Amino acid sequence: MSSYKDKKVITIGIVNEITGLTCRMIRYYESRGLIFPERTERGTRKYSFSDIELLMEIADKREEGIQTYEIKQELLNDNKKREVRDQLIQGQLNAQFNMKKL
Template identity: 65%
Template sequence: MTSYREKKVITIGIVHELTGLSERKIRYYEERGLIFPARSKRGTRKYSFSDIELLMKIADKREEGVQTQEIKRDILKKKSSKHLRDEMLRGQLNAHFNIRKSQHNGRSAP
């Protein structure tokens, strides 16, 4: 089940109201690969609470003079380390409970 923080249900207008960032600036951050909204069937951008928090962090860094390329590098590094940490934890749990990979994917092991 997806956490409420990760559900992409907030429109760009509401994000603008919550963050004070212009819709143009929010779109710019998307163009630069810093944020990835979902799209409705009609193409409307949809954001999550986590996206809003990330936008605020991006805006703070930009105010400090940090370039978007550096922000993107930091975001990717954090995602990579989180993914690696999650994989390591999953491996430790699987080893502790003697779970084979095929069991983890929902299939029974031989």
């Protein structure tokens, strides 16, 4: 079951109000592959609280002078680390409790 933080229910205008980022900047981060909003049937972008947190991290890194390419690489590396960690935990569960994939 997904967390409330991951439900994509917030429009770009609200994200703009919460973060202070312009709609144009939010769309730019999307075009750079840093954020992935869902789209409604009419094409409206919908964001989650997790997306907002990520946007704030991205904005902070940009203020520090980090380029979007570097941020994307860091995000990809973080995802790979999480996948490896999850596989290790699953392997330990399998070995300890003879469990199948959760």
